[in-house]
Amino acid sequence: MEKMKIMLVDDEERFLSTTKKLLIKKGYETLTAASGAEALEILKQRNIHIVILDVKMPGMDGIATLKEIKKQFPLVEVIMLTGHATVESAIEGLKSGATDYLMKPTEVDDLLQKAEEAFEKRQRLEEKIRLAQGRKFMKSPREIIRDQSTS
Amino acid sequence: MKPNPYGALKKTILTCMILVPFIPFILVLGIGYYYFTISLETSTIFAMKRIVEDHRQMIESFLRERTADLNYILNSESFDYLGQAENLRNVFEHLRKVSNAFVDLGIFNENGLHVAYIGPFQLSGRNYQNTSWFREVMKEGYYISDVFLGYRQIPHFIIAIAKSDTEQRWVIRATIDTQIFNELVEGVSIGKTGEAYLLDAGGVFQTERRSGGSLTQKDPDYRKYGPAHDGIKTFLGTDTKGEQYLYATTWLKDKSWLLVVRQKKADAFKSLQKASYLIVLISLAGGAVIIGVAFYLTGRIIWRMERMDAEKNQLGEQLIHAGRLAEIGEMAAGFAHEINNPLQIMKSEHTLISMILADLKAKGELIESEDVADLEDSVSQIKHQVDRCAEITQAILKFGRKSEPVPEDVVLCTFIPEIIGMVAKKASVHGIGVKQNISDSLPPIHGDPSQLQQVMINLLNNAIDAIVARHGFSGGELIVEALPSENNHVDIRISDNGIGIRSENLPKVFTPFFTTKPLGKGTGLGLSVCFGIIHKIGGEMSVDSQENVGTTFTIRIPTAV
Structure with a gap:
């Protein structure tokens, strides 16, 4: 089974480093990005399963980053981290494709729990995709060969 | 008590509300009164003039008629015929039928001898050669005397006419009943105090005056009537008793008698006085109404303004209150939001510390001691306080949230x-x-x-x-x-x-x-x-x-x- 890879995106450097340490201690592969742009850059290079994304960031803010991630990497699960108690920003995030949301300040355990849930969801999704591709293969091997050659 | 902020405004409104209707009101009344006075004076004076004119004509025609009566006798009968007392009586009786103003009738020869006389006195045979009237009539051929007492000691006046025949110059003379003449002159009716009388050139009464002044007396106010004049003169004057009169005077044409018609001013301008009273009454009542309405309306306006002001203040307070709440909310929300970030870091740090402590203990690198217990307690206290801060920021954010209600x-x-x-x-x-x-x-x-x-x-x-x-x-x-x-x-x-x-x-x-x-x-x-x-x-x-x-x-x- 694949290990969950998490990326933390926040403009608070210390939050990134401490939380990264914690997650690594707990045995998770963790990456950090200090901005939306950086996060997108990393996503291009690495296979990340879960992104923990702060809503409020200078430059490209959380919602914009989320939209961009969902556009470029639809399979990546995003959990929004909001400093605002209102659910409005969270709702907006959820509408834009976020899997879940967390309120600041949040416990690392809560964060991990949500991340695990999101990871399960992702795995189920990947499973479905695999199954679908399998069915396709059963049906018409030539097509698959053609698909593979064109893609 | 703070001073009424509307004091000055109230005064202004009140002044305007009183003055604005009051000025035209008073102007209308004043102008109305002025023109009414003028028109009344004009018409009163005009009426007075007409009365004087009519009266003069009446008196003149009376005198003319009486003179004409005598002229007729003079021309139709001869001196010899009339010199007979019997004939004269006949003529006199005819004459009395024409006018009973004739008291007596006499015939004089050119020497002033009373040849014949018909009347209540025994005057025949007397000689009048040296009397002024006889001399006058002989000279002028015509004479109307002033009222005088004469031999009879009774006020009377005479009309005498002279005629020149071939043989001699003779005179016919008649006495006019002053009573009848009086009634004729006095018989004028204007108002309650209107009266008419005649004065001779010297200011002596020729007819009686209703308000006092008997025949042959001198009118004390004579001087006021001024010198002889043509036409009719009207003026206001005060008589010796201090009464104000409106006078109209005219001189007779054939005789230097002054006809005076006068009426007390108060009487002549009675309707003016009535109008004045009415105007004063209307002014007072209207003024009272204007002032009353002005006070009432001003009171209402001020009351309404004060009430609106109070409402405005109340609304203002509410707005300020609501506004302040919103401001505080917004500020607090921003503040709480910023606090949440460091809180998050503190929380992560705390978790890391506890994890490291647990690891160290598990590895046996940290020996259980009182200090370690204190350290753990302190670390858990940090978590507790961070949670407390988080609670506060959550509450603040809830309070300050800007979302509109969905009713x-x-x-x-x-x-x-x-x-x-x-x-x-x-x-x-x-x-x-x-x-x-x-x-x-x-x-x-x-x-x-x-x-x-x-x-x-x-x-x-x-x-x-x-x-x-x-x-x-x-x-x-x-x-x-x-x-x-x-x-x-x-x-x-x-x-x-x-x-x-x-x-x-x-x-x-x-x-x-x-x-x-x-x-x-x-x-x-x-x-x-x-x-x-x-x-x-x-x-x-x-x-x-x-x-x-x-x-x-x-x-x-x-x-x-």
Whole structure:
């Protein structure tokens, strides 16, 4: 089974480093990005399963980053981290494709729990995709060969 | 007492409201009076002139007729014939038929001897050669005397005419009854005090004057009539008795007699006086009405302005209050949001510390000791305090949230019991009896149900806290009522028999961050959030409390339209 890879995106450097340490201690592969742009850059290079994304960031803010991630990497699960108690920003995030949301300040355990849930969801999704591709293969091997050659 | 801010305005309005109608009012009355006076004077004087003119003509024609009578006799009969007393009597009797103003009739020869006489006296045979009238008539051929006493010692006047025959010059003379002449002259009627009389050139009365002044006396006011003049003269004058008269005078044509017609000024201008009284009366009444109305209207205007001002002030206060709340909310929300980031880091750091401590202990690198226990306690205290901070920021963010309510129709008779159900367990644990009095016929209200729920739960929790603080675990009573109120509003009342609120704290309960709870137990934002919510949906929230008796919160919300 694949290990969950998490990326933390926040403009608070210390939050990134401490939380990264914690997650690594707990045995998770963790990456950090200090901005939306950086996060997108990393996503291009690495296979990340879960992104923990702060809503409020200078430059490209959380919602914009989320939209961009969902556009470029639809399979990546995003959990929004909001400093605002209102659910409005969270709702907006959820509408834009976020899997879940967390309120600041949040416990690392809560964060991990949500991340695990999101990871399960992702795995189920990947499973479905695999199954679908399998069915396709059963049906018409030539097509698959053609698909593979064109893609 | 502060001075009335409308004092000056009141004065201005009052002055304008009195002066503006008053000036034209007085002008109209004044102009009306002026022209009325002129027209009345003109018409009175004109009437007076006409009377004088008519009267003069009448008197003149009387004298002319009498003269013509005598002329007729003179020309139709001879001296010899008339010299016979018998013949003269015949003629006299004819003459009396024409006019009974004739008192007697006499014939004189050129030497002034009274040849024949018919009349009440014995005058025949007397000689008049040296009397002035005889000399005058002989010279002029015609004479009308002034009134005089003569031999008879009775006022009379005479008309004498001379005629020259071939043989001699003779004279016929008649005496005119002053009584009849008097009546003729006096017979003028204008008003109550109007009168007419004749004066001779020397100012002696030729006829009697009704208001005093008998024949042959001199009129004391004669000088006023001025020198002889043509036509009719009118003027105002004061007589010796001090009475004001309107005079009209004219001189007769054939005789230097002055006809005077006069009327007391007050009488002549009686209608003017009446008009004056009426004008004064109208001015006073109208003025009183104007002043009264001005005072009344000014009072009304000022009253309305003061009321509007009071309303404006009240509204202003409410706005300021609401505005301040919003400002505080916004500021606090921004502040809380910023605080959340460091809190997050602190939390992460804390988790890391505890994890490292646990690792060290597990590896045996950290030996259990009192210091280590203290360290762990301290670390857990950090977590506790961070959580406390997080609670506060959450509350602040809730308070300051800018989201608009999503109002919908809420049916209170099902909505309120649901909310009470949420706190029912907590209430029963503390031995509190909850009573509900919610009318089934309440109209639905208009508001955001989740916000209303927040308000209700907040108030119910407060009530439970207050009851527990006073009664402990028994004897608590909580009443929730919902009743229709005036102007399409519904009152929701939550009453408890808890510790109550101190009177000095009562005005501050809705102020943000005001709390009486011990440190760390309350943020002081609950009621101000409730207040803001109710205000936003167009309602009002008020509190009534007595220490150690209980508290009642009342929410007044508009019903759904």
